[in-house]
Amino acid sequence: MRRMIAVAGAAMMLAVAAMVVAAQQPKPIVRPASPVNAERAAVQPVPWMMLAPTPPMGWNSWNQFACNVSEQLIRETADAMVSSGMKDAGYQYVVIDDCWQVSRDANGVIVPDAERFKSGMKALADYVHSKGLKFGLYSDAGARTCQGRPGSSGYEDVDARTYAAWGVDYLKYDWCNTDGVDAKIAYPTMRDALKASGRPIVFSMCEWGSHQPWTWARGVGHLWRTTGDIGPTWQSFTRLLDQQVDLWKYAGPGGWNDPDMLEVGVKVGDRGLTLAENRAHFSLWCLLAAPLMAGNDIRQMAPEIRDILTNKEVIAIDQDPLGTQGRRVRQDNQGRGATVEVWAKRLKDGGQAVVLLNRGNADAPMAVSWQELGLRYDAEPMVRDLWAKKDIGRVKGTFTATVPAHDVVMIRVTP
Ligand code: GLA
Numbered sequence: 001m002r003r004m005i006a007v008a009g010a011a012m013m014l015a016v017a018a019m020v021v022a023a024q025q026p027k028p029i030v031r032p033a034s035p036v037n038a039e040r041a042a043v044q045p046v047p048w049m050m051l052a053p054t055p056p057m058g059w060n061s062w063n064q065f066a067c068n069v070s071e072q073l074i075r076e077t078a079d080a081m082v083s084s085g086m087k088d089a090g091y092q093y094v095v096i097d098d099c100w101q102v103s104r105d106a107n108g109v110i111v112p113d114a115e116r117f118k119s120g121m122k123a124l125a126d127y128v129h130s131k132g133l134k135f136g137l138y139s140d141a142g143a144r145t146c147q148g149r150p151g152s153s154g155y156e157d158v159d160a161r162t163y164a165a166w167g168v169d170y171l172k173y174d175w176c177n178t179d180g181v182d183a184k185i186a187y188p189t190m191r192d193a194l195k196a197s198g199r200p201i202v203f204s205m206c207e208w209g210s211h212q213p214w215t216w217a218r219g220v221g222h223l224w225r226t227t228g229d230i231g232p233t234w235q236s237f238t239r240l241l242d243q244q245v246d247l248w249k250y251a252g253p254g255g256w257n258d259p260d261m262l263e264v265g266v267k268v269g270d271r272g273l274t275l276a277e278n279r280a281h282f283s284l285w286c287l288l289a290a291p292l293m294a295g296n297d298i299r300q301m302a303p304e305i306r307d308i309l310t311n312k313e314v315i316a317i318d319q320d321p322l323g324t325q326g327r328r329v330r331q332d333n334q335g336r337g338a339t340v341e342v343w344a345k346r347l348k349d350g351g352q353a354v355v356l357l358n359r360g361n362a363d364a365p366m367a368v369s370w371q372e373l374g375l376r377y378d379a380e381p382m383v384r385d386l387w388a389k390k391d392i393g394r395v396k397g398t399f400t401a402t403v404p405a406h407d408v409v410m411i412r413v414t415p
Helices: 002-024 034-043 072-085 121-128 156-168 183-196 234-242 273-287 303-309 312-318
Strands: 056-061 094-095 101-104 110-112 135-140 170-174 202-205 223-225 256-258 293-295 325-331 341-345 354-356 364-369 382-386 390-394 399-405 407-414
Touching: 002 121, 002 183, 056 407, 072 407, 094 170, 094 407, 110 156, 110 382, 121 156, 135 156, 135 325, 202 399, 234 273, 256 341, 256 354, 273 407, 312 407, 325 354, 341 364, 354 364, 354 399, 399 407
Parallel strands: 056 094, 056 293, 094 135, 135 170, 170 202, 202 223, 223 256
Antiparallel strands: 101 110, 325 341, 341 354, 354 407, 364 399, 382 390, 382 407
16 A cells, blocks of 8 residues: 555656646747648658668768858859759758857747848758758757857757758757766757657767767767867878777668768868878768768869769768678788778678778888688679779789878779
8 A cells, every 4th residue: 555655656746747847848839831731741751760771961061161151152052062963973961050040039949140041941941952952950959059059958849840840851969068968868859859840850969979879879860970070181080080990880771970071172271181182081981881961162162072072983882772881901000100001891782892091191002802801712803993983803812002192092892
């Protein structure tokens, strides 16, 4: 009897607690009229994990433009995504990073910068959609974003419903100003709000790898940052690359390690990668099955940068449906900073992609044997050079190449 009273008492306390929590929720926003709801009904059945069967591809404003975002930039970028061939190559999401938001209205609804986004977010999303592309935004799990704009803490439901009403397809969710917040609660809270909005929205977790998201984020986000911020330098690229070495086991269809967005073609002051370095960075990100979010100014992209970002055979390695993340097979330190590495990724057709990376400052003769890739000693696979776009033919035993400084040779090996 005493036990029953205790159980009943506990149940009552839970009910009261639930009422208190409900009373603290921000006022629900009025749902917009039927067209959005009709669209919502039409898209509802997409299974959530299937929003990212392969690593998401798109463009994000941060690496090149930081806070200098506007609807004009986004419209022109969407146009250029189509005219440059980026869309045809598979880039889909056009994402505005930090600084689009300024305040909340009396109902707690987030307010975009009316100067920079005069037509409003719904109109901008409609424009991006009219180009056959998808639209993304950024928020933060804290009270403020990294640039001090309003974050989503306490407003997850109202924000998710607002994004859905605007036609948002992708949310990057940052981790600034979250002292005392538990990432394993904050991210599922926003995931649940996005799901409840009824619109399929890719959820990009950006907590910088602080709480080893690779061990718990599958099913919470579709991609999770594994590192701090990337910069447009060789040092930054190689530092982030080294942090990916042991993470291959956590990536796969529906959930991807995110070593941060691409710096290919990005120029910030006098910082920027050389052409060879851009090629190396892109090759390795594809070998890692990393999300491919371009960060450069697509509107005035040099042809050689476009050729890197739209190399379909290299992108096919990233997007291979088997969904494995590549691994570092070997690292040879040849002294005086001359380090060369062999990376390989298994592919659906039974073949492998191989990247020979020269981290040193002089040309390096390199070799990879089929045996170290796990092939039979007598294998004689077909080899194709993915940057030269040339078949090399059947090769026995060992593949050799001279790799220029800070560059790669990338091949596809097919049994
Ligand atoms: C953090 C993120 C970056 C970018 C900025 C925006 O630093 O890691 O990718 O979103 O915030 O303020």
